[in-house]
Amino acid sequence: MNVLLLCNTLIVAALATAATAHAGDDRRDDPYGRYDREWKSETRDGPCRVKRERKGDDSLLEVKCKDGYGARWRGEWKDEFRDGPCVVKIDAKRDEYKEEIKCE
Template identity: 60%
Template sequence: MKSTLAIVMASALAFPAIALAGDNGKRWSRSEWKEEYRDGPCEVKRESKKGEFKREVKCKDGVGARWRGEWNREFRDGRCFVKQEAKRDEFKEEVKCETGR
C-alpha cells in the first residue's frame, strides 16, 4: 500500500517537470519546425525558425482561456525578447532570440 502511494506521489510531482522540459528543449532549438494541436477548447500553433519562436493560442469565444481581460506585455528572457498579447479569445506570444556565437 505504501509503495503504491509513493509511486503515485512521485509520478504526480515528476509529470510537470517532464512536460516543461519537453517544451523548453524543443522551444529553444535551432532547427526549424512547426506544429498544431488542440489544448482543450483551444487551438495551438507553434513554430520555430533559427533564433525565433512563435506560439499562437486561440480559444473559441474565450472558452478555456487562461488569461483575464485584454493586455500586452513585452520583456526580456535571457538572450530573448518576448512579446505577448491577450484578447478575449486569443493569446499570441512571439519570442525572438539573439543568435549564440
C-alpha cells in the same frame, strides 16, 4: 562451448548498444548547431487551437479559443520584455493569446 556463446552474446550486445547510441545523434553532423530547430505544430487543447512554430532561436506560441471559451488566461494585456539576448512579446485578448520570442 557455453563460454564462447556467452562471449559472442556480450560482444553483439555491446555493438548493438553503441550503434543505437550513435544512430539517433545527427547533431554532430550539423556544424552550425541548428539540428531540428525548425518546426511547426498545430494541435488542440480542449476547445482551443494551439499553433507552435520554431525557427532557430525564435519561437511563436498562438492559442485561439472561440469566444474565449476554454482560455486559461484572463483579461487583455500586452507585455514586452528582454530575456537575455531575446525579446519576448505577449499579446493577450479575450479569445487569443500570442507569445513571440525573437533572439539576436
